[in-house]
Amino acid sequence: MFAACHVHDGEREAWIDVIQGTFSSDDASEHVTFGARVGPVAGQADPAATAVPAGAAYSQSPFWGIKLSRDEALAHPRIDEFWEIVDYGLLTDPVVHVHVYGHELSTLAAAGQSFVLAVPGNGTRSSRPMRMLAARR
Secondary structure, eight states: OEEEEEEETTEEEEEEEEEESOOSSSOOTTOEEEEEEEEOOTTOSSOEEEEEOTTTTSOOOGGGOEEOOHHHHHHSTTHHHHHHHHHHHHHHOHHHHHHHHSSOOOHHHHTTOEEEEOOOOOSSOSOEEOOEEEEEO
16 A cells, blocks of 8 residues: 555545555566545545545556556446555554544554444445444454
């Protein structure tokens, strides 16, 4: 997971790219890269993750494999894995978490605990509000 934290017009956002594939060799032919922007979204009370074109800030390299467009990502069979990685990064990476949410990680997240997330479905998967409901081991 690659995350770039920005502030635009006073709004905090993180641009996240996730490469999925096999990394046991130098062959990157099966790599596929997804992108997300996490931050304010109209109609959402909390920061939300929205699919965006992958790796837009990076030059083309075999390492990235296929950089998916938003539409390609939303239709891709590995989209759920991508959202799980984004969720995990938002909840466990202290730099990204503080930047997006404006507060420190909870003691459970800092201790490596996982969280159950409530993600209301809207049919399009265009945005995913992040709300921590309960911790679990």
